[in-house]
Amino acid sequence: MLQELGATPPNPSGLSGPPVLPTPYPSRQATGPEFELAEGILWDDRRHEVVWVEILSGEVHVAGFDGNTLAPHRVLTVGPTVGAVALAEDGGYLLAGSRGLATLSPDAVLQRGPDLLGDRQDVRLNDGTVDPQGRFLVGTLSLTGPTGLERLLRISPDGTVETVRTGLSLSNGVAFSPDGATVYHVDTLRHSVESHSYGPGDIDLDEPWVPIRAAFAGLPDGMVVDTEGLLWIAQWGAGRVQRFTPDGTLVAEVAVDAPHVSCMGFIGPGRDTLAITTAREGLAAPTPASGALFLAEVGATGLPEHRWAGSTVAPSWVT
Template structure:
């Protein structure tokens, strides 16, 4: 089993949502609980933060448009962060007063943004996965999840993977990037007791990389669901993954200190950092966000 190396000095409470903006060669990520979006550079597997953007409440995901505009999943809805620093509210996804927040999100091959929800009020079976359409409307793809999490697509864009963390399941469904039509979801991976899939990403060989919360590992699976590789991370709460760098051959792994008691923090003092590991097969490029037509 290969091991990942720490790439940052900063300790995050809940680092998540890494995204590589290839046009600007910058890494984007968030600390959900601190409500901070980070921009940074990657050099020789080290990550240096270069800018911070603070939000009220949580901030759980980010993606970049071709012109550098950022789309951010804030606590209850989406926010557009323009290159000049101004912000424009997007659609509100969670109605006022509900004990829920937005969670992981990402762009499909056509540049539409999808984002899921997480319950703040105890166990749930009604968490959602929604998509912001090109016409500005919001479509609900799922409304019966326990905790909506990572998203990824196959190389041809016709298979979509999505995570339901508390059910320890990675789903797959047919997907038409042109029309946005989706087929019924089916189980792609069912992880063992105590293993909770979180963020995911696909590589150029159509293998799926899964950050497994609670285990300090990132696992790589073939298209038929066979485990083929495992990365060890010296932090139990591995939260997400992304391929970064000009050649997309650096796997970035986010981790958390959240939900670790003092004893486990002492045993895993590097928890909360970002980690990197070189990979032989490059990642798939992630499509830039395509803002809806005004």
């Protein structure tokens, strides 16, 4: 997710632009243009539902999917903002609230966790995801413009909080390789996606993050990895989703009829439909479809969602 931005920063890879590709995959509009800033879309394989967030209004949206359309089921308002939603093993949801985590139990009981952001008041939690061990990784975003002070945090089910990355401009998408041995992370305002080794133990803070030398069409935002280990990255400002190999080779694109593409996830029983979120936020003159959700068939399959290993009925901060 981005606040209002100026010019696109230079691409640190030094590449002149994306290579010429076959015609991009088309996408089709699946909802009305009703979202100011939709994000974090995922597939709940147990309930057969699609879940995403409307960040600025602090809402979790849940819909059915019949293979062609999204049928809204319910809206859960948690406010004031919600940066990301994750599935939990016990059937509830884990949320990245404004300044800390929150849980929604299977009975929709909301419980807020402690403030994780300390003395800084001009910051909030942004995009996040669960790792293969059931811990939650979530980053921060400055509300006043890039600072270089943003962090990527990892929170364990017992409430332990670790800082796994510092010095960021705007922490955004986080994703894992199919074997869980590599984590990928987006720093949007630095136009950067980087990788790092990963496992069940402590992350090696002395090991450098490795930039992926890719030519992005816009500003990289949300990200997901497919079963082949390739990265799908939303391109904010470009009306595109791009698919890259881990070394940064662009192999496919999806055209989206809205410039601010924020995130995507594979949905459906076969996880073979790409669902894409967009935003009106930051647009002086939104296009007619800006803020809608889109669907695309792209010949790829997504990985199952990792689930939060903690309780959403009795989370660590209330036990």
